[in-house]
Amino acid sequence: MNGPATTTAPASPHPPGATGPDPVPGGWATQIVLPSLLALRHAALGLPINPSRSRATYNGPHLSIFKGRGVEFAESRLYQAGDEVRHMDWRITARTGKPHTKIFHEDREQAVLVWVDLRSAMYFATRGLFKAVSAARGAALVAWGAALQGQRLGGLVLTDQHHRESRPRRGDHAVLHLLGLLANPTSLEEEAMPEATQTLEESLIRLRRVTRPGSRLFLFSDFAQLGEREKVHLAQLARRNDLLLIFFHDSLERTLPPPGWYPVSDGVRRFLLDSRSPHKRRHYQEQFLNRQEGLKTFCQLHGIGFLSCSTEEDSVALLQRTLGLTIKPKRSKP
Numbered sequence: 001m002n003g004p005a006t007t008t009a010p011a012s013p014h015p016p017g018a019t020g021p022d023p024v025p026g027g028w029a030t031q032i033v034l035p036s037l038l039a040l041r042h043a044a045l046g047l048p049i050n051p052s053r054s055r056a057t058y059n060g061p062h063l064s065i066f067k068g069r070g071v072e073f074a075e076s077r078l079y080q081a082g083d084e085v086r087h088m089d090w091r092i093t094a095r096t097g098k099p100h101t102k103i104f105h106e107d108r109e110q111a112v113l114v115w116v117d118l119r120s121a122m123y124f125a126t127r128g129l130f131k132a133v134s135a136a137r138g139a140a141l142v143a144w145g146a147a148l149q150g151q152r153l154g155g156l157v158l159t160d161q162h163h164r165e166s167r168p169r170r171g172d173h174a175v176l177h178l179l180g181l182l183a184n185p186t187s188l189e190e191e192a193m194p195e196a197t198q199t200l201e202e203s204l205i206r207l208r209r210v211t212r213p214g215s216r217l218f219l220f221s222d223f224a225q226l227g228e229r230e231k232v233h234l235a236q237l238a239r240r241n242d243l244l245l246i247f248f249h250d251s252l253e254r255t256l257p258p259p260g261w262y263p264v265s266d267g268v269r270r271f272l273l274d275s276r277s278p279h280k281r282r283h284y285q286e287q288f289l290n291r292q293e294g295l296k297t298f299c300q301l302h303g304i305g306f307l308s309c310s311t312e313e314d315s316v317a318l319l320q321r322t323l324g325l326t327i328k329p330k331r332s333k334p
Helices: 034-038 040-045 090-096 131-148 172-183 196-210 228-240 278-302 315-322
Strands: 069-078 100-106 111-117 152-158 162-169 216-221 242-249 261-265 270-274 305-310
Touching: 034 040, 034 131, 034 172, 040 131, 040 315, 090 100, 111 131, 111 162, 111 196, 131 152, 131 172, 131 216, 131 242, 131 315, 152 172, 152 196, 162 172, 162 196, 196 228, 228 242, 228 278, 242 278, 242 315, 278 305, 305 315
Parallel strands: 111 152, 111 216, 216 242, 242 305
Antiparallel strands: 069 100, 152 162, 261 270
16 A cells, blocks of 8 residues: 555645646646645745744754754853753853853754655545655655755755755755756766665764764654664764654555455455454554654654644645744653
């Protein structure tokens, strides 16, 4: 069920701003269409993006994407009420006998990086938009927001066999390059990657290589096959950067359809899905909930922002509701 599948068209036949002929019936829901991504520049104009020194809370609902605080050390000074304990300068404190805290330069030059998963599992939905389409639209909104704020924008687009990269730059040209990669992820000259089972880890390794400390990272994916090795890379990225994970899922991934037999195909294989057993239905739902809760717990542990978006939701509206507001991070351990 991870391949392309028939989807029910959204309530509105075209996403806001979509123009031009519909490539296929329901194409706006099943294909990443460039005019629709370009039109999101207007939606980004209204984003309440105000730089702040707060990091994002791990599970929302309110997140800040352009927080402005870099990690370049400036000086140490005497501790003042309200300073963060995690920034204590214990070496000087021990030498002088008086508590000191570290001060960091605010670095507004750090990049905004958008990582978008367009593997085959993302081209799926039973209702609303394909996960890949929703992810691309959310990424486009963030990209336009970064450009309008004068931030340097970079991006990485992942498919089953390829990895496309856009180095951080300022201006609309950076956005247009990224949107071109999203709309045509396999149309340009690309660098082949290892087998699909290694693609996710390889892409995260590349993301670590191009990310400078203090950057703001947005990861759009269903995080299928996210294992311990991949989590290590995410945790390393979160140590010196601000991360927000946007987790996409479909109703069929959460709950089996009403009891019965259902023909299912991934475009190559066909089989019958038996959803009659109450035990199987309960186990199926528990598996999804455990995976989602496990990802949220991981994000909590490492101070990573987390948003959940179903294929029936508008990712653009979801991000518009949550970006720009700030809450202090919640961590389960120092």
